[in-house]
Amino acid sequence: MVKEGDLLWTPSPAFAEASNVTHFLRWLRDRRGLDFADYDALWRWSVTEIEAFWAALWTYFEVQSGTPYQRVLSSRDMAPGVRWFEGSTVNYAEHMLRFSGNGEDPAFFHLSETRPLGRTSRRSLGAQVRIVATRLRSLGVKPGDRVVSYMPNVPETAIAMLATVAIGAVWSSAAPEFGVKTVIERFSQIEPKVFFAADGYRFAGKDFPRFDEVQAIAAALPSLDHVIWLPYLNEGAELPPVADAILWRELMDHSEVPPHLFVYERVAHDHPLWIVFSSGTTGLPKAIAHSHVGALMEHLKLCHFHLNLKPGSVMFFYTTTGWVMWNIVLAGLLVGAAVVLYDGSPVHPEPDVLWRMAAETGTTCFGASPTYVQILERKGLEPGKTHDLSRLEAILLGGSPATPESFAWFYRAVKSDLWLTSQSGGTEIASGFVGASPTLPVHAGEIQTRMLGMDVHAWDDAGGDVTDAVGELVVTSPFPSMPVYFWNDRNGRRYHSSYFDVFPGAWRHGDFIKINRRGGCYIYGRSDSTLNRYGVRIGTAEIYRAVEQVDGVLDSLIVCCELPGGNFYMPLFVKLRPGTQLDDALRQRINARLRQDCSPRHVPDEIHQVADVPYTLTAKKMEIPVRKILMGWAPDKAASRDAMANPPALDAFIALAEDRRRIAVA
Known part of the structure; x- marks a missing residue:
């Protein structure tokens, strides 16, 4: 029986040498005269020479800014209000769409219980985003206005998000399985101007119409000017009886907008990109705002070094539009990878539906929760024996702690040569604190390492570092994807009390973590439970x-x-x-x-x-x-x-x- 910490996989020299981490190490040596022996040395530099690390990434990733930044970081104090890359003006969507390749390279593969497997090229995605962005501008949407969505995980939702961000408006999304009260609690806080909504969704073979729910939500949002209506379950679905409703196909009925005539709204360093919400199981959900520059820098780092995505990669993670993982999956576009969108049950009509999809799309990085793995194991599935997974290189487990048994199942039932990653972070940072490196070995139940730029420690009650023992997960240095603020959080009190009240000067995330002597990490659940x-x-x-x-x-x-x-x-x-x-x-x-x-x-x-x-x-x-x-x-x-x-x-x-x-x- 596999035990916690057992060695399960070691990267081949060829795999490690071809990784983005190794490429960056060579770049630092050749361009900056910095020679790091291994990942651990690189991590230590990234959390001690913070400004130098993030400045290097800005250059390495060729970030496009309308104006030069004045300084990388306003203060090393770990507290709300730290400013990153002041003076810069960037647009997150512009960077997501800049990798056009030959134009016919895939941007999305998409499958749902209502639609067959489809493909959207990068040229087509860019064209659709420019049309929707132009139409939003014509509807009076300005930078800073909020645009919200109540739609499933389909290309139209991603197009709406990219178009919103492209013009400097602020995006927020709720999944269509959310109840009316849950959606109103979220969206009423941010007073949206435009509401993208679908007529329903299908899950496990059953249709869930959302006509009445959309009507109730729209009625509770007096700030709305327009509802954009997507007939998804039924192409002939009538418009909801709300003011200024527009059909999706009418929105798209517009001449093509050539790339050279479209202007992305490049915004200031602290301009909000999107608003994501805490789970809200008790109390009003926290409305968490991230910035364009913060999410851009964090996601470039995450996708390159901790997911090892490249042009030609195909990224999938089973998620809904109500979870920050949806935002993170779409970030694969930043590095030229294709993204797989799936809407429906992960085990319907057959329990191997996602693996069949992975084979047909040539997925290279497959992501799901450990709970999903347990379902497959109990059903006796062995996807590696029934599907062509020859392109599969990596597994991403997220959402809850993964057990050694879950790790072992992949090597037994999927593929013996597999970079298996378990990563942990949060909605609050739209990324991970601890995760993976393609240059490191995989141990059962263990998260490989602390992520670059994340000064993560395990602390005891007195605020002292502990090794090989369980402590509070704390972060002691600022990082770009910290929230710029919570929406409507007067004086930042709720933001401060959420993370900084227990250990002043350190972000206490609320998870228990153990960091062993080789730098491997274990998450043991929420410390507040x-x-x-x-x-x-x-x-x-x-x-x-x-x-x-x-x-x-x-x-x-x-x-x-x-x-x-x-x-x-x-x-x-x-x-x-x-x-x-x-x-x-x-x-x-x-x-x-x-x-x-x-x-x-x-x-x-x-x-x-x-x-x-x-x-x-x-x-x-x-x-x-x-x-x-x-x-x-x-x-x-x-x-x-x-x-x-x-x-x-x-x-x-x-x-x-x-x-x-x-x-x-x-």
């Missing part, structure tokens, strides 16, 4: 890994509630395979596994069977809301059902809380 039992902190990820290896267990969730008198209540909830019941024998097997793989302190006080584990719309287990409910919070204050992927899953926890309350009263 930590199981703090009698003074011992336990990460939930290590419990899930052990429990979900027990035969019959499909999923699990654990919380720890503080009780009066210094006591604790730590229940474990398990979703079981159909036909399996939670009896004493299964409870004993679960507890024995936790004692063996973890420690006696990891054994729960109780184990309960539930029909489903509650998840957010971005596939995060809802540990904190469940904990609050069990501690007596009103359910509607503890969790927003509109921000959930499976709202009925919460009912079992509400019922348990009520039972405990009745027993306590009796």
Whole structure:
């Protein structure tokens, strides 16, 4: 059985030599006289000589700016308000569309449950973006105006985003599976001027019309001037009864706009690019604004060095338009790669649908969540034996901590020669803190390294560095993709309290991390959902890994509630395979596994069977809301059902809380 830290893969000399990291190392030596022995030396330079590192990237990537920057960084203080590349004027979309190749090179491959596999060339993408951008300008959209979307992961959504950004307007997106309340909570904060909306979407063979939802959302947004309507489920769908609605095909009914006649709006260093939102499981979601220059520099670095994308690469990650991973996948265009867009269930009509798509598109980098891997493993799939994955070079796991078993499955069932990457970051930075390098070996369950320019450390409660021990993930130096601000955050108080209140002068992200002596990283789940039992902190990820290896267990969730008198209540909830019941024998097997793989302190006080584990719309287990409910919070204050992927899953926890309350009263 594979163990955490086992060596699974080492890059061949040819693979490492051809990597973008190695090319950059040669460039630094030849152009700057800087000679670094390996990735670790390069990382250390990137976080100590911060200005020199990012200035080198500006030149290396040939960033196009209407005016020269005056300085790379305004201050090394790790705090909100740090300014990057002041004086520059750039446009993110301009850089995404500058790699035209021969014009017929693919920009997008796209597949959905309603449309067959299609292909959009770079020439066609540029032409469509210029038309939509020109039409938006004619509708009165100006730099700084907000444009929002309630559309699936299809080319029209990406075109709308690129067109919005191209004219300096600010983009924000919600996935069509989001409920009305969730969307209004987000979009009402930013007062959009234009609303792109689809008539619905299809998932697992079932249609979900969104006519009424679009009407309700538009009615709640008095700032709207126009709704752009995409008939997606039904090409003949009527326009919603909202003011100034325009059909997508009418928007596109415009003569071609030649590239030399189109002007990208190059904006200042702190001009907002898009607004992304925190999950919003409790309270109003945070409206997080990133800048053009910050996202551009971060995504150029990420795609080149940590995803190793190049012209000719094909990038896929299973995501929806409501998750920041959608933005990150589209960033593949920055380096001349093609991007694969998929809308629908990842296991319908067959569980191998994504692998068939990967084979047909020649995907070189395939991304999904560890949860998806567990589904495939349980179904006994071996995609490497049934599909031509000869072009596949890399795997990107993200969204939650990946287990050693997930790593081993890829090498067993997909491909033995594979650069398997697990990466971790957040919506707040639209990137990763820890990730991968194609020059380093892969160890089971381990994230290869800290990303370039990310001064990441594991700290104990006193703010001291720890190695080979679990601590708080902190970042001690500024980086370009820090939010420029939270929208409507008066005096920046919410921004500051979110990341800087615990350790002044350091960004505390809210994850538990362990960094070993070779620089490998392990993420152990959210520190704000930590199981703090009698003074011992336990990460939930290590419990899930052990429990979900027990035969019959499909999923699990654990919380720890503080009780009066210094006591604790730590229940474990398990979703079981159909036909399996939670009896004493299964409870004993679960507890024995936790004692063996973890420690006696990891054994729960109780184990309960539930029909489903509650998840957010971005596939995060809802540990904190469940904990609050069990501690007596009103359910509607503890969790927003509109921000959930499976709202009925919460009912079992509400019922348990009520039972405990009745027993306590009796």
